[in-house]
Amino acid sequence: MIGLVNLLGEINPVPWARSQMAFTLAFHIILVPLGVSWGAMTLIANYKAIKHDDKDALLLAQRWSKYMAVTFAVGAVTGTVLSLEFGLLWPRFMGQWGQVFGVPFAFEGLFFLTEAIFISIYIFGWKRLKPWAHFWSGVPIVIAGIFGSASVISANAWMNAPSGFTLNSAGEVVEVDPFEVIFNDAMPLMAAHMIVAAYVVGGFMVASVYAVGMLRGRRDRYHRLGFLIPFTVACIAIPIQMGVGDSLARWVYENQPMKFAAIELVPETSSDVPETLFGYLNDDGEVVGGIPIPGLASILSDPSDGTATVIQGLDSFPEDARPTIRQVNVVHLAWDIMVGLGTLLFLLSLWYWGTWIFRKDMPQSKLFLIIASSAGFLAVVCMEAGWVVSEVGRQPWIVYNLMKVEDAATANTGVWITFIAVLGLYTALGITTIMVLRGMSRRFRLQHEAGQPDDAEGDDVPYGPSAPPDSSHGDKDGEKVLTS
Amino acid sequence: MATAAALVLFFAITMYAIFAGADFGAGFWDLVAGGTDRGAGPRGVIDHSIAPVWEANHVWLIFMLIVLWSCFPVAFASITLTMFVPLTIIALGIVLRGASFAFRKAVLNTRSRRRFGAVFATSSVMVPYCMGAIAGGIASGRVPDGGVAGDPVDSWVNPTSILGGVLAVCVTAFLAATYLVFDAHRLSDVDMVEYFRRRALGASVVAGVVAFAGIFVLASDAEYLFDGLTSRALPLVIVSLVCGVGALWLLIRQNHRGARLAAIGAVVSVIVAWGVAQWDDILPESLTVDDAAAPNGTITAVLVATGLVLVIIGPSFALLYALDQKGLLPEESVPEPTPNT
Ligand code: HDD
Ligand code: HEM
Ligand code: HEM
Numbered sequence: 027m028i029g030l031v032n033l034l035g036e037i038n039p040v041p042w043a044r045s046q047m048a049f050t051l052a053f054h055i056i057l058v059p060l061g062v063s064w065g066a067m068t069l070i071a072n073y074k075a076i077k078h079d080d081k082d083a084l085l086l087a088q089r090w091s092k093y094m095a096v097t098f099a100v101g102a103v104t105g106t107v108l109s110l111e112f113g114l115l116w117p118r119f120m121g122q123w124g125q126v127f128g129v130p131f132a133f134e135g136l137f138f139l140t141e142a143i144f145i146s147i148y149i150f151g152w153k154r155l156k157p158w159a160h161f162w163s164g165v166p167i168v169i170a171g172i173f174g175s176a177s178v179i180s181a182n183a184w185m186n187a188p189s190g191f192t193l194n195s196a197g198e199v200v201e202v203d204p205f206e207v208i209f210n211d212a213m214p215l216m217a218a219h220m221i222v223a224a225y226v227v228g229g230f231m232v233a234s235v236y237a238v239g240m241l242r243g244r245r246d247r248y249h250r251l252g253f254l255i256p257f258t259v260a261c262i263a264i265p266i267q268m269g270v271g272d273s274l275a276r277w278v279y280e281n282q283p284m285k286f287a288a289i290e291l292v293p294e295t296s297s298d299v300p301e302t303l304f305g306y307l308n309d310d311g312e313v314v315g316g317i318p319i320p321g322l323a324s325i326l327s328d329p330s331d332g333t334a335t336v337i338q339g340l341d342s343f344p345e346d347a348r349p350t351i352r353q354v355n356v357v358h359l360a361w362d363i364m365v366g367l368g369t370l371l372f373l374l375s376l377w378y379w380g381t382w383i384f385r386k387d388m389p390q391s392k393l394f395l396i397i398a399s400s401a402g403f404l405a406v407v408c409m410e411a412g413w414v415v416s417e418v419g420r421q422p423w424i425v426y427n428l429m430k431v432e433d434a435a436t437a438n439t440g441v442w443i444t445f446i447a448v449l450g451l452y453t454a455l456g457i458t459t460i461m462v463l464r465g466m467s468r469r470f471r472l473q474h475e476a477g478q479p480d481d482a483e484g485d486d487v488p489y490g491p492s493a494p495p496d497s498s499h500g501d502k503d504g505e506k507v508l509t510s
Numbered sequence: 511m512a513t514a515a516a517l518v519l520f521f522a523i524t525m526y527a528i529f530a531g532a533d534f535g536a537g538f539w540d541l542v543a544g545g546t547d548r549g550a551g552p553r554g555v556i557d558h559s560i561a562p563v564w565e566a567n568h569v570w571l572i573f574m575l576i577v578l579w580s581c582f583p584v585a586f587a588s589i590t591l592t593m594f595v596p597l598t599i600i601a602l603g604i605v606l607r608g609a610s611f612a613f614r615k616a617v618l619n620t621r622s623r624r625r626f627g628a629v630f631a632t633s634s635v636m637v638p639y640c641m642g643a644i645a646g647g648i649a650s651g652r653v654p655d656g657g658v659a660g661d662p663v664d665s666w667v668n669p670t671s672i673l674g675g676v677l678a679v680c681v682t683a684f685l686a687a688t689y690l691v692f693d694a695h696r697l698s699d700v701d702m703v704e705y706f707r708r709r710a711l712g713a714s715v716v717a718g719v720v721a722f723a724g725i726f727v728l729a730s731d732a733e734y735l736f737d738g739l740t741s742r743a744l745p746l747v748i749v750s751l752v753c754g755v756g757a758l759w760l761l762i763r764q765n766h767r768g769a770r771l772a773a774i775g776a777v778v779s780v781i782v783a784w785g786v787a788q789w790d791d792i793l794p795e796s797l798t799v800d801d802a803a804a805p806n807g808t809i810t811a812v813l814v815a816t817g818l819v820l821v822i823i824g825p826s827f828a829l830l831y832a833l834d835q836k837g838l839l840p841e842e843s844v845p846e847p848t849p850n851t
Binding site: 095096098099100102103104105106107109110111112113114117118120121122123124125126128129131132133134135136138139140142143144145146147150151154166191199200201202203204207436438440444447448451452455458459462 | 565566568569571572573575576577579580581583584586587588589590591594595597598600601602604605606607608609611612613662804805806807808810811812815816818819822823826827829830833
């Protein structure tokens with residue numbers, strides 16, 4: 027027994043802390059695109075509803091806002107866990123750098139507060155605000171979502187490109203320039219890439235639900251609209267995303283050569299570097315397998331120099347200041363996944379635009395709908411892969427070139443317990459969220475088929491909130507929203 | 511500058527306590543509302559009153575954390591290292607609470623509702639208890655300076671922490687009951703007005719007794735704080751007492767609006783009294799506000815953000831509350847139009 031306690035007492039918290047941070051971030055980030063872009067898509071539907079007196083669009087906007095209430099709540103609580111985790115898992119990082127790293131979060135707080143308030147006003151204001159006033163109450167959600175994620179990304183970008191502070195001889199932060207911190211070198215492109223990603227991912231996610239519906243034969247106007255709005259948003263965003271990603275890659279080439287070497291799988295500094303698709307480094311640090319495309323990595327890094335472009339290899343960094351071989355392999359694989367899936371989604375958007383241009387309608391084939399219905403999942407994977415590139419590619423640094431992850435972590439040996447608890451809780455949370463959303467959707471449909479409004483509740487629910495007193499004359503009120 | 515940062519921190523704590531505190535307290539009443547049928551009435555009022563606002567209220571916690579880690583990073587590191595266990599419980603509790611509340615609204619079947627409701631209510635009691643316990647541990651000087659861990663158990667399982675935890679639960683319950691009386695009144699639900707009025711009265715008496723017992727606990731377990739409370743902060747303690755008694759009296763007189771204000775006054779003055787009593791230490795007896803403070807650049811940025819919060823958020827928060835309090839945001843329910851096809 028004592029032996030077991032000692033053994034547990036010696037469990038190194040660092041890998042557990044990393045895993046917990048990564049897992050909770052990866053979970054939170056799935057909800058983020060919905061928080062950033064769903065509001066905008068709901069407003070598009072809302073606009074259509076008011077402008078063209080379109081009841082299908084109105085129904086969509088109203089239902090979307092109800093789903094948003096659920097996903098936003100889950101996003102808010104998982105985000106709070108992240109804030110606490112900064113202290114719980116990385117106290118020494120926060121003690122040393124909190125005063126710098128924390129600055130962008132002060133503005134994040136501001137924007138999220140705005141977003142939370144206006145989401146409440148919007149969701150709860152359907153009946154009570156005039157249509158246009160209600161529409162405008164949704165606009166701050168979109169703006170706050172964009173600025174909010176730009177602020178958070180700014181903090182993450184700062185870890186990649188730390189700037190805006192002065193250290194004294196003891197290595198303590200003595201001066202902070204908030205402007206330099208927020209607008210650090212990595213911030214503009216990373217923020218742009220993430221915000222556009224939010225529209226790509228959010229758009230494909232929502233659209234794929236309706237694609238599934240259409241595949242099941244629900245081809246009415248309502249489903250068509252529910253597909254078209256988000257899918258079009260995503261298809262506008264994806265070409266932009268490819269462009270931004272390209273600039274970001276060049277920025278990484280110039281400013282984070284270590285990460286770039288891992289991305290392109292370059293063990294030794296050289297020119298005329300091939301772009302290796304798949305493949306990995308073996309224990310001796312040699313590239314194994316994969317499909318090399320001669321010279322392409324060099325050409326993409328700096329087109330003006332072509333294949334003569336020199337790419338720094340992993341060997342130009344001391345061994346304890348660069349990612350391990352395993353980490354390099356993870357980064358490279360994640361990179362292939364992001365770029366591969368990104369390209370796939372881009373081709374899907376070409377198909378969509380092409381059909382619109384030549385046939386004046388969306389593609390109707392079953393194959394298109396099958397691909398479209400998986401696009402949401404693929405986009406999420408693509409985004410997660412991008413984050414793995416960014417975060418694992420920074421290893422072993424938590425603050426690039428200034429602090430290592432192991433020097434930042436908590437000394438609390440109980441982290442493995444909290445990790446397991448978090449894993450269990452989040453799994454349950456994820457499953458329940460999906461079940462609740464599906465349940466809502468099924469209920470809406472059944473009630474709809476029975477000719478009732480969404481909120482007609484059965485009398486068999488004695489527990490919890492009671493039915494709204496005036497839901498019985500719902501349709502009349504719905505008319506009022508539209509016409510008044 | 512450091513003082514300004516400390517003021518912002520206490521502002522955030524106070525906002526969190528009076529807004530989110532009441533949401534937690536509502537969870538407490540949800541928990542004790544009894545079986546499915548008997549509890550339906552109170553649960554209806556509770557749901558009605560917190561649904562539109564809890565998320566916005568919750569952001570004050572995040573704001574508080576942000577101010578703490580930006581402006582007083584070393585204190586943040588010490589607190590999170592020492593209070594690892596209760597903070598973890600808080601994190602998990604917040605997930606359970608927020609998610610299950612949202613889920614409960616979204617599902618219609620009784621069994622699922624009951625489950626989500628139970629989780630919501632239990633975590634609503636657990637989280638404020640842990641917060642109070644942490645405040646007790648800090649106030650009684652159990653968190654050391656220098657980004658190192660204090661005792662992982664004694665720091666939050668000690669007389670002052672237990673007092674803090676119990677007091678937090680009582681006070682949130684009291685606040686919530688006074689709000690709920692008011693909300694039930696607005697809904698013209700006479701039974702529920704009486705229901706929550708009785709509970710508000712009960713809670714105020716219990717909170718008063720706990721606070722009175724607390725005097726002895728603090729005198730023996732947290733002398734530094736006790737000295738502060740009985741000297742510099744004494745006027746605030748008296749204000750709090752007066753507000754508490756006032757709330758009781760107003761409740762008996764059935765002046766619901768006044769009772770609510772008095773309850774808020776009692777809570778605000780207790781929190782400010784705590785701050786004044788341990789001034790100018792951020793971690794009593796080990797770290798002063800000045801020594802803990804971040805460079806001026808950081809604090810300026812936080813002050814700018816806070817200013818913007820007041821300018822932008824102030825009015826919109828007020829709008830949300832005004833709409834909510836007028837019953838203009840009654841339910842999440844949206845009457846649905848019939849689609850064209
Ligand atoms: C749907 C989402 C999506 C798509 C289609 C792409 N990316 Fe991406 N990428 C992300 C979503 C993303 C991301 C998850 O949002 C990341 C993580 C960190 C960040 O700022 O954005 C990211 C990071 C990221 C990074 C690392 C940045 C850093 O660590 O500083 C690079 C170099 C690229 N991307 C480049 C590309 C290229 C060249 C793409 C074109 C094929 C591409 N991305 C498509
Ligand atoms: C603004 C947002 C983010 C911030 C501030 C942030 C911050 C951090 C911090 C402090 C760590 C621990 C130290 C380290 O290992 O370097 C970390 C690790 C990690 N994060 Fe992020 N992160 C962010 C977004 C994300 C997202 C969205 C993902 C999604 C997958 C992610 C994936 C990871 C992974 C995989 C690790 C572990 C890396 C390793 O140990 O090998 N991060 N992040
Ligand atoms: C990859 C970077 C991230 C982005 C783009 C992002 C964006 C967002 C957005 C848009 C929301 C609004 C809620 C929702 O839509 O569900 C949100 C919620 C939240 N996020 Fe993140 N987030 C990121 C990572 C983080 C990290 C690293 C933290 C840690 C502090 C964090 C803390 C929060 C908090 C506290 C909330 C709740 C705010 C509220 O209640 O409105 N986020 N996040």
